[in-house]
Amino acid sequence: MHISDGVLPTYATVGGYVVSAALTAWSARKTRSQDLPKLAVVTAAFFVASLIHVPLGPTSAHLLIPGLTGALLGPPAFLSIGLGLLLQSFLFQFGGLTALGANTLMMGLPAVICGWIFQRYKGRTQKRQAIVGGLVGALGTAMAAIFLALLLGTGGEDFLGMAKLALLAHIPVIIIEGIVSAFTIGFLARVKPDLLRAAFTPASRETDG
Amino acid sequence: MADIIQYPLWQLPLLILMPLGCIAAMVICLRRLAHRKEIPRGEDPDWSVPSLDDDTGATLLHRWDVRAKIVTLLVYSFAVASLEHLTPSLLAVVLSLTAMAIARVSVVRVLLRLLALSGFLGMLLVVLPFTVPMHSGDTVLLFGGIQWLSFNVRGLLLAVTIAAKAVAIALLMEPLLATAPLPVTLNGLARLGLPEMVGQMVLLSYRYVHVFLHEARRMASGMRVRGFRKRTDLYTLYAVAGFLGMLFVRSFERTERVFDAMRARGYTGRFPEQGEFRLQGRDILLASAWILAGGALIAYDRIIL
Structure with a gap:
């Protein structure tokens, strides 16, 4: 779920831009500069992954994957998500030019937090990685939903009811996201464990050899 | 105290279903239209490929300096987003439609953008009237005397205002991006200080x-x-x-x-630049006129209303 133009008060949109810009700069510094073009290509893959719809009873929900992005990319995930949302609003017809900063914050911050948690608690066994991955996947979406509610809350009391409804509506998505993330991380742990090392961060490269 | 108007309960589904039906019908029509006119199905036009037919100078917006265009539209979008009343928001939609007409952008792509917006805005239109807290002076519709399910007209107005602002800004994205090749737009951004x-x-x-x-x-x-x-x-x-x-x-x-x-192939961290930038008097003139229009909308919104 992305916030469209015209919902948030001006201080929230401008503030969202400022904080996002600062975090993007931090995220870019956490990425080795020669890896930036690679990060752009990987962003395209995450973008495509987020377009996948999962059936949910009579309707369907599309995956948000902030948790997975964070787990696989680490701190560069914020930059990656900002780039993805920019693409989305510029080129793929989803609006939200003025809400771009707030939207990036809403998805990017959970990703970075989830990435940190995943790298810290993933352990060594495949099973544990899958379980932590699932928890992180659910947590990422839950945090994104909470940020969404908080951002809507900046619009004043008129939007509080809407914020509560948005939180409720995210509960099934959180569960699905958790299950899919657990399976995906489990799959990667079996097929290509290298990917679970947050490949674009200099620190993790050095320690893991 | 709020004005309370009582309606029998059976009219409630009517009230919700009618706008929902209208939106659904619109979405279906838009889809049909988009599919019929879309180039091969499922193939988005790839704007990173430079276009061969050089159509610079086609319209006023094509000739506009990219940097001036980006700055103007960004400032103007923020001005529109901060509007609070319905009338100036609707005026902004009219202005965006004018810009679209001047730039002669593809109607189908604009419709696709609106289609992408319709989900969020549709939800807003349905949810806000029922969740907005009651103020004195509000008009509230009650159905069959159920107290907790009250339809607040102020909420509906709020939702319509937001929808108008979102549509006004979304309509501007095509004139902003489609009037210059993507690499040129990005070069313009780089000239404005973006790394x-x-x-x-x-x-x-x-x-x-x-x-x-x-x-x-x-x-x-x-x-x-x-x-x-x-x-x-x-x-x-x-x-x-x-x-x-x-x-x-x-x-x-x-x-x-x-x-x-x-x-x-010799990539050293730079792509060759395409085109050159020249900022002329008329670029600045157009930019100032546009930003003035945004300022006028805000003035109308805050001072007169």
């Missing part, structure tokens, strides 16, 4: 979204051929997770190959 790497990353990931979409479609049709159908069950989630994992594995490997190939 050059950001523009390159946008170009690269934009290009590879198309590549990976293609790949994902191929994998999906492979799964369908083997009899996989999406259902609401655990196995579907398992299969989707495998799909995601495979997509990541393939794309990370591909990324390495792409980057090696780029370096082998």
Whole structure:
């Protein structure tokens, strides 16, 4: 779920831009500069992954994957998500030019937090990685939903009811996201464990050899 | 105290279903139209490929300096987003429609943008009238005397105002982006102080979204051929997770190959620039006129209303 133009008060949109810009700069510094073009290509893959719809009873929900992005990319995930949302609003017809900063914050911050948690608690066994991955996947979406509610809350009391409804509506998505993330991380742990090392961060490269 | 108007209960579904039906009908019509006119189905036009027919100078907006255009439209969008009343918001929609007409952009692409917006805005239109807290002076419609389910007209107005603002800004995206090739727009952004790497990353990931979409479609049709159908069950989630994992594995490997190939062709962190920028008097004139229009809307919104 992305916030469209015209919902948030001006201080929230401008503030969202400022904080996002600062975090993007931090995220870019956490990425080795020669890896930036690679990060752009990987962003395209995450973008495509987020377009996948999962059936949910009579309707369907599309995956948000902030948790997975964070787990696989680490701190560069914020930059990656900002780039993805920019693409989305510029080129793929989803609006939200003025809400771009707030939207990036809403998805990017959970990703970075989830990435940190995943790298810290993933352990060594495949099973544990899958379980932590699932928890992180659910947590990422839950945090994104909470940020969404908080951002809507900046619009004043008129939007509080809407914020509560948005939180409720995210509960099934959180569960699905958790299950899919657990399976995906489990799959990667079996097929290509290298990917679970947050490949674009200099620190993790050095320690893991 | 709020004005309370009582209605029998059976009119409530009517009230909700009618706008929902209208929106659904609009969405279906838009889809039809988009599909009929869309170039080959499922193929987004790839704007990273420079267009061969050089149509610079086609319209006023095509001739506008990219930098002036970006700054103007960004400032103007923020002005529109901060409007609070319905009338100036509707005026903003009219202004955007005028800009669209001047730039002669593809109507289908604009419709697709509106289609993408319709989900969020439709939800807003349905939810806000029922959740907005009651103030004195509000007009409230009650159905069959159910106290907790009151339809607040102020909420509806708020939702319509937001929808108008969102549509006004979304309508401007096509005139902003389609009137210059994407690399030129990004170069313009770089000239405005955005790090050059950001523009390159946008170009690269934009290009590879198309590549990976293609790949994902191929994998999906492979799964369908083997009899996989999406259902609401655990196995579907398992299969989707495998799909995601495979997509990541393939794309990370591909990324390495792409980057090696780029370096082998002499990539040193820069793409060659296309076109040149010249800021002329008329660029600034158009920019100031447009920003003044945004300022006038805000003045009308805050001072007069």
